[in-house]
Each structure stands twice: as C-alpha cells, then as structure tokens.
Amino acid sequence: MKRALCQFVAAAFAALLAAAAGAQQPVKVGIVTFLSGPAAGPFGVPARNAAEIIAESINAGRVPAPYATKGLGGAPMELVIIDEAGGPQKQVAEFRNLAQRVDLVIGYISSGDCLAIAPVAEELKKLTILFDCGTPRIFEDASYKYVFRTGPHATMDNVSAARYVLERRPNIRSIAGINQNYAWGQDSWTDFEAAMKALKPGIEIKTSQMTKLFAGQFGAEISTLLSSGADVIHSSFWGGDLEGLVLQGAPRGLFKSHLVVLSAGEPAINRLGTKIPDGTIIGARGPFGPFAPDTEFNRWFRNVFQERYGVPPNYASYKMTNAMLGLKAAYEKAQKAGAASPNQDQIITAFENLTYEGVGGTVKMTLGKGHQAVMDVAVGTAKTVDGELRIVDVKRYPAGEVNPPDGVKSEAWIRSGMKAK
C-alpha cells in the first residue's frame, strides 16, 4: 500500500521533473510569495507583479543601465511561482519540492518562513534570496552560505521612526503602541520602545496594545489609546488591520489628538489615499515607493509598473525588484570574473559583499558576512495637497545610522544607544 503511494507521488514528480528538464539554457527562478490570505493584497501580489514585469524586462533587455543586457548575462529568466500561505511547516515541504524544479529561489515575506527555510536551503545547497521578511535573527543567530537577503531587516524601520519623531517633537513625554500580537508586531514595538528610551531617557510608556492578528476591529483598543494621554502612538500594522485602524481611528480623532507613527504604512497609501489624516508619520521599510529618490531608474520602474497594473509599486514590489537586480548583478559580476555561465558557487562568491544599484537606492550586502543587505531608509509625513495624498518632509537616514555594524545584534545595539559606525 505504501509502495503504491510512493509510486503515485513519484509519478507525479517524475512528470514535473520531465517538464522542468525541457529547457536547459534559461535560469529557472522559483518565486515564493503570498498569493492567498491577508498578506496577498498588500505584499504578496504586488511582489509577484514586480517579479513578472521585471523578469520580462530583463529578458527583453529593457531595464535601464546598468542592467541593459538581455537576461542574466544572456540567459533568460524563467519564473516558477508558488503560494507562501500555509505556515513554515508547509513552506519547508514546498521548498523541498520547488528546489527540484528551479536553479534558485527568490521569496518569503513572513519571517517565520524565512527562519525555517534558511537551514533547509543550506542543507539542499540551493541559492535562496530572501527579499522581504524583516526579522534580524536570520543572520544574527546563524550564518549561511547559500542564503542571502537583499531587503534590509526591520531594525532600521523603527530606529529611523524613533529618530524622526524626536527630531520633529523633541519634547514629547510619553508613547503608546498598538501592534499585532505576533512576532512582527512584538519585535517592532520592542525596537521602537527601546530606541525611544535610548534616545530620550525617562520617556513614559502609557500602554502597549497587542491585537490578535487580522482582528479587523479595534473599538476597545482605540478607546484605550484615546484615554491613555500618550503623545505618540506607534503602530507596525499592515494590510487590513492597518486600514481598519485608520478607518476606525480617524473619525474618533485618534490622529488629531496624537502623533501617530505607522512604521510600515507605505502600502496603505495606494489603498487609503486621502483617508490617511494629515500629519501621520509613515515609514516604508526602506527608500521605497513615494520615498524613493526621483531618479530616471526609479521613474522607469514606476512607469512600467503603473502601466501594467494600474497602481504604483509599493515597497514589496521594490524589494522584489531589488532581489532580482541583485541576482543579475551577481551573475554578471561572476561572468566578468571569467565564468561564461557561472555555476552556483561562482554566483555566491560574486554576491557576497556585493554593492549594486537597486530601485530606491544603493544596496550594500554588508551584514551577515556579506549576505545581508543594508539600505538607506526614509521616513515622511502624510499631507493631503489639493485632493491628493503627498508624503512631505521626507527625511533620509544613511544605512550606517540606522543599522548595527556587522556582528552586533540589533537589540543590543539599540539599547547601547545606536552608535553609527
């Protein structure tokens, strides 16, 4: 009976491998991102869209310099896209299957998935580029050869937010938080709280609301925040929760009576537009979206994306793009080093400590022994100007000021006062 089962499964995958074996030249890239569930809308699908249009443009050689060459040094990219939904256990299973079908994997938005996948990628010796997940633990608790992360980790989001707040309002006395009750929300609050304490000793914490993920309704939480009397309210909400918080908070004056910081607020701009009250401080987890410098490269990216999908790219789209550009840069650097069609190890060598031009700014693979990217980060303030939401008073923080030096753990670095390198 078991044997019958093995045959069944084996057959299924034999078919799959045959299908994969068809083309030899193209570089098969597995893309893992949320196609279903609450994270699909704000992150997963914008990232997939970026992957598709960037792959096309790269293959057609339509990307502006320095990426104008066709494909990866001539070899076209071929995408295999799967859904990230279902939790780490399922993702490990899917990764092990995907690894059979592709030459490398770009993916993972959820930190839990990243933590689970990294050692498996190492075990299978499969080049894997994490593009979005935030937790610094990946390269702070371990080191990997086959795993890279081209997206900066989450520490800088809240460090920069804290700096921005205190530069604007040096004499605030108290803060409160409303964050989702899971690792992302907890870590974000811990970082913000620690950063505020380090930058302004003696600051008072009024309340830290931890809401069930995707609870959607925050009546009681908003009441508590309103009566907490805190000067600043920090939230790392995203997706439906974030939009719900704005929809339910704004009419009740939450944003009038407090300075609200949305450390991951950028994706909501496209969704909510002018519903976001003036004066709200918004972060984009990097120099992305409206925070990106107005370069020709950036304009090109925004235009092709807007044309194809009818909405501007958000930070998830930017980060996916940077992952693919990083791959192209590393691949072609390896070629220049003398390998006509570089093998995995040569690509990895080229990738380590690589510095390349991404959308939104320069990406430096300086942390995690050259496997973890840092970028500048920008924070701004929402303001509706003649019926359209603008991000004004944008402050750009150099990577060095908001990221720990290599080998130092984020938490310790924040508590010790965030000394720049």
Place this chain on the structure above:
Amino acid sequence: MTLDRTTTTLAVAAVLLLAAAPFLPQWLVFLLTLALAKGLVVLGLVVLMRTGLVSFGQGLYFGLGAYAAALVGAAAEVLDAAVMLAAAVAGSAGLAAVLGLLLARYRDIFFAMLSLAFSMILYGLLVKSSALGSTDGFNLHAKSFAGITLPAGAERRVFYAVAVVAVLGAAWAVHRYLSSHYGRLATAIRDNELRVEYLGSSVFRVVFANYVIAGALGGLGGAFAALAVGHVDPETAYWTTSGEFVFVAILGGTGNVLAPFLGAAIFEAVRTVANQYAPNVWQMTLGIVMLALILFLPAGLWSLVARLRSVAR
C-alpha cells in the same frame, strides 16, 4: 483474519519503506516523514474516536511534542533525537493525564470545543513567549540519535527510518489494543455508556486511557514533524492544524490502524501537487478533492484497500 492481514501488511510496508530509505529523493523522504508524523497523531485520534469522541485540539499535543523536542535542543542543549522524542512523549502524555481528568467527563461537541480551547490557549502562550520566537518559532537540529553521531546530510534519512520503526511499533500496539477487549469496550461506550457502567466497568477510566494514548501519540508525531522540518512554530498548535488531523482521520477511515498513514500520505501529496501546479487555487482544489472523497468514499480511503483485498481473495 484481519489481525494477521493487518500485522503482515504492517510488517511488509515497514520493510519496504526501510529498504527504500537510502534511495528515495530528499523531498520524498521529507514528505513521507511528515506523513508518518501526522499519521501518528491521527492514529491517536482514531483511538479516541473508538469511544465516539472527536478532539479538535490534538494540535495541543502535536505542538507540545514539537516544542518539547525543540526545547530539549535549545534550552537543555541536548542534540540527541532519541532524547527529544522521549521528552516529547513524556511531556504530552503528562499533560494529557492532567487534562484527561477533566476532558474524560465531556462528550460530543463539548469535548471537541473544550479540547480546542486548550490547544488555543497553548497557541496563545507560545505566541506571547518572545523568548521562543513568538510566531516566528525557532530552529532545531538534532546531530545524533541515541548517542550515535549522525553524518551531516544523512540526518533526515535516519529520522525517516526511525519514524518508520516507531510507526510500526505504535500501529501494531494500537492494533492489538483495539482488537482486544478494550477496543470492543470502547465501541460499547460509544454505543451506550449507561450499559457499560451497569456491567460494572468504568467509562471514565477507558475514555481517560484512550485520551492519554492519543495525547502521547500526538506528542510523538509532533516531535517527528519537528525533526523533519527542523523548525517549530505556534502554527502547530493552531486550530486549523487540529482540524487537518480530524480530516485526515475521516479521509483515511477509522477502521484500520494503517488507514491514518494512508490518509496522511495522500493528503500531503494532494496538497503539495495542488500547491505546485495550481498555486492560485490550491485551496479550492483541496476542498474539491475533500468533497469528492467524502462523497464517493464514505468509509474512507482504506475502504478501497479493503475492496482490493476482497477482490484478491
């Protein structure tokens, strides 16, 4: 003579799976280990179902087992798989023995929902404990088994082989248990508790015993899953995970101790294929397959096997 049949099938299947161990591709080794692990949890569920009780909280023991194993590695810094498995079984059996005192008094949907409540409380605790990585969980890596250091890269295959042996043992023991007086007594309890009491037997003791068995098997399954995945996270204790076990139990059929493993393997395979080839509608695919199976195989997948046998005979 189903006893001989089942036992022989069990032995044959185990031998085949062990013989195949060195040759299977890594993804299949993983898939099978996961299927065996979840099959163990479902096996426990089947024992419980004999008394007419369906638990929507087996994730409690699946998660507890996984975390127990991982914590042995992380906190106690013992990287031996055997120790991890032992810790998982001890931990979950222990908790089951405590909660069982309460739960063994509940029936039907109330048993289901109370066990669900407990599993969700564990989920909540895990999510709250940032020391354990909250929802991100943390990784574990067993480097030896029963003192024997494992060659790097071969660990997964060894765990797979161990899982096969453990399943062989567990399934055989459960098979003996259920075909004994106590198996029949469980069915009797499902049919008519009052009469069982009036025949001088304690319904509570039987239900309690079966609950603890289910808990221990759940923990063992959780530990094997953790070893295979190399990572634990609170999702293992979430209600959807528990629901999946119940589904696999029905899918496989509750008539035979091998059914849970068939069910688990097919379920994992279907889900993987759906996710790889229909990434945008894999949930729908899964749902449709579920409905089809429930409609056309009311007695579960095992009824197919049973049919084949009777034809063969």
Place this chain on the structure above:
Amino acid sequence: MFDLAAVLFDGVVYSSWLFMMAAGLTLIYGVMRILNIAHGSLYALGAYAGASLVGAWLAGGHPPAASYALLLAAALLVGLVMGPLIERGLLRLMYGRDEVVLLLVTYALFLILEDVIKLAWGVESLVVAEPYALPGNFRIGKLAYPVYNLILIGAAIVIGLVVAWGLYRTRQGKLLLAVIHDREMSAAMGINVARVYVFTFTIGAALAAAGGALTAPAIAVSPGIGVEVIVLSFAVVVIGGLGSLGGAALGALIVGIVRSAMVRYWPEGELFSVYLVMALVLIARPKGLFAAPEARKI
C-alpha cells in the same frame, strides 16, 4: 467611572457583531446538527457584497443615506442565493452522516469559497467607509464614538428580536423549535424536514452575511476575514449553549465585554480571552449556559 462605561460600550459593540454570526450558527446547529465552518465564508461574502454594492452606488453619485439599506439588501441577497444553493446542492447529499463528517464538508466548502472570493474580488482590500463616517460622532465622557456603532447595536437587537419573534410566534418558527427540541418526534409528526432545513440554512446564511455586510464599512474587506470569525462564533455558541438564541446573545455579551475589559486592563491577555472564557464556562457548565436538559428514559 467613564472608563467602565467605555469598556462596556466597546464590549457591547463587539458583542452585537458576534451575535449576528452566532445567532445563525446556533440556529443551523440546533436544527440541522451541523457546525457550519463555511459560516465564515458567508460572513466574508456578505462583507464583499455589501462593500461592492455600496461602492457602486456611491460611485454612481447616489445619496449615501441609502447605503444602509443596500448593506442589508446585500446580506439578504447572499443569504437567499447561497443558503438554498449550499443546502440543496451539497449538504442534502450528506444527511445521515456523522456530525464530524458534515463539519468537514463545510470545511471543504470554506476552502473552496475562500478561493472563489479571491477569484471574484481579487486580493486587494475593499474600503467603503462612507456609511461609517457619515452619521458623525457622539461622546461618552471625553471619548468620541462613531454613531455607526449605535446603528450596529440597533441592528443586532432588531435582528435578534425578529428572529426570536419568527421562532416563537410564527408557525414555521415553531416547527424549527420542535425540530430543535425533539428531532425524532417532529419527524414522526410528519414535519417536512427538507423544507425546514432549507429555511433554516437560508436564515443562518443571511444572518452571517448581515454580520459581514454591516461590519464592512468599518473595516478593510480583504481575503481571510472569514477565518477569524469562525472559531470566535463557535466559542460564543458553545458558551451560550448550542441551539439557544438567548444563549447566543448572552455568550456574545460575555465574550464581548470580557474582551474589551482585557484590552483595557490586561492587553497581554486579549489573545486568549475568548478561549479562557469558553474553558471556564464549560468547566462550570459542561453543556453551556442555556443547555436544554435532556431526560433519559430507561
């Protein structure tokens, strides 16, 4: 002092939302002995339908005042279409099977509907906040609350009363009660069970959809909103006692108020508040608060 008032009010708002879900769930279980997991999808469908309908209406530049009627219309629509479709088209084929099998059928249905919704509406969230902001605010102490919350509470009360009236005052309703209290007997009495089932499931579906539609203006309607409500409303129904409308109401109140109290005084605990309440209630009253006592004849 007003602190407490706020806690109570926030709790009641949450409760009225819970109640709309739980009422339908408890009816369906009471009559059909089905714990309907797809209830979450019906909630989501109601939310999507409501948001789309109102969105289209407002886009057409029509008076926003009418949007409240549209929300209810959307709920009714979902109920009248999905109720009979699911009951006749699927559940009917499964009667006589174990409760747990029926539950898994609704689980499979839930998975399918999740993707159906995705295919129909995409993964982008739907935001239609006008009905929420339109009526303005009122104050409790120094706290501002949207008047819409009162509408929500009112709707829950009205819905509760209408269902109660339907159950206890109309013939069709008394049939339902008969089935809830003694299925064998009522079957023997020649009640047309098939009709009762369609009827019940449609009402239940409409209630779930109403919960979704009326919440839609306050939230971002997005994939996955159905999942959370399932276990929540299960808990409420079990706490109240399966098949009891009053139980659903009381259960909703308890869960809602406990939750808002937790948020205010012990935010850490909010995550498991519902499950703690459920566990404690079941430990104290093994069959929920309003369980119907069954006498066993030997």
Place this chain on the structure above:
Amino acid sequence: MSAILVAKGVNKSFGAVTAAADVNVAVDRDAMVGLIGANGAGKTTFINMVTGYLKPSSGTIRFDGRELTALPPRRITQLGVSRSFQIPQLFNSLSARENLLVAVGIVAAAAHRWAHSDLTPARAGEASDEVLERFDLAAYRDREAGLLPEGVRKLLDVAMALVVRPRILLLDEPTSGVSADEKFAIMDLVMGAVRGVTVLFVEHDMDIVARYAQRVLAFADGRIIADGAPAAVLADAEVRRFVIGEAHA
C-alpha cells in the same frame, strides 16, 4: 432465611412528585419477587435507587449488609446487584455475541473486583456462546443488536445482566413490548437461567406475576400498599382498585 436486600424508610421525590414514600422492604435470598403497580407508582424508581441510578432523598438500602445508596452503579454491579432495562440497553453497532463478549470481558478483565467469578479472558468466547445457547439466541449470534426484533433485544438485555454474575437480579418489565404468546416463553427462559439468584421483576401482566412470583410487592404513589403471597396480594381490594384496575384500563 436471612434478608439479602433491605430497604429502610426510603423516600424519593422529584420536585412535587413523590416517587417513593417511606419504602421498607426486606428480600430473602433466592426469593422470586414480583413488583406490580400502575405506571408512575414507583416500581422503576425503586429499582433505580437499588442500582444506583437514583439516590434516595432519605433512607438506606443495604445489600448483604452493605450500604448501597452512596455507591455508583458500577460498584453496585460489582457487588453482585445487576439489572435489566425496560427499554433494552444494548450496544447497537455490535453483534449479539459481541454484546455478550463485552459483558464477559468486563468481568474477566477485572475478576478480582467481583464477589465471585469463574470467568477468564481465555474463556470469554465460549462463555458468551454458552449464554447465547442458554437463551437460545444462537440464531442471532452475528446479527447487529440494533436490528434485532424487540423480543430478542429484551432477552439479550436480560442475558447481559446475568453475565456479570449477579447474586440479585432486578428485571424492569422483562416482557413489556412483547406479544402475549411470547411472554411466557421469555419468562421460562429467564427463570430457567437464574437459578441460585434472587430475582425482583416488575410486571404488568398479572398472570405472569401469579405464575412466577413467590411474593408480590404492590406499589401505588411511591408507597408499598401490599406485600405478601401472590394470591393474597392480587386479591387485596386496594390492590385491585389501584393497580389491576388501572393496569387493565
């Protein structure tokens, strides 16, 4: 002759309804006692109190000198007090034989708990078959209990009550719901099987009472209104009015 079952001043009331009012009975070893009375007169309540299904509001019930009122049904059964049910309580998804196997298995698996038991797990199978033979149920051996005709279910129910080695057996309307011509056949089988066991049986059919009982207890409104030899009790005016009159009405 010493009494094996003694009830002293037993009362039981459900709210306003009095199900047992100052019931005093002493039953001798090996007696055959018929319990008669209209529906709701308190016969079944008496059996339920003896076997631990109900706890008396007041009073004591002793079996072989041992107080029963505090014990759960399971313990009472183990002491040697067994019962059958007005509505047969069977394991409907199991075959007739498996029903008996469960009963035998329980005794065999915990023989030490039983006052006296010769059953061992090894003998379980043949023991069950013996019982099937004795109650001539062999024909239904492998039929699902849920699908058996009522008369057969009744017999199986009594048979299971006997398997657990009772010293006193309480039969709650062993012939109810059975056609008149079957009644005697059933009673003959039962009485043939219970030699050496004290028997109390609830019965509405006075012919059966007269035929099988050595002693009759007549209940009315929870009270014992007559107690003695069948002929005497059945002739009693009060009994005729309260019991038989209604019993035939």
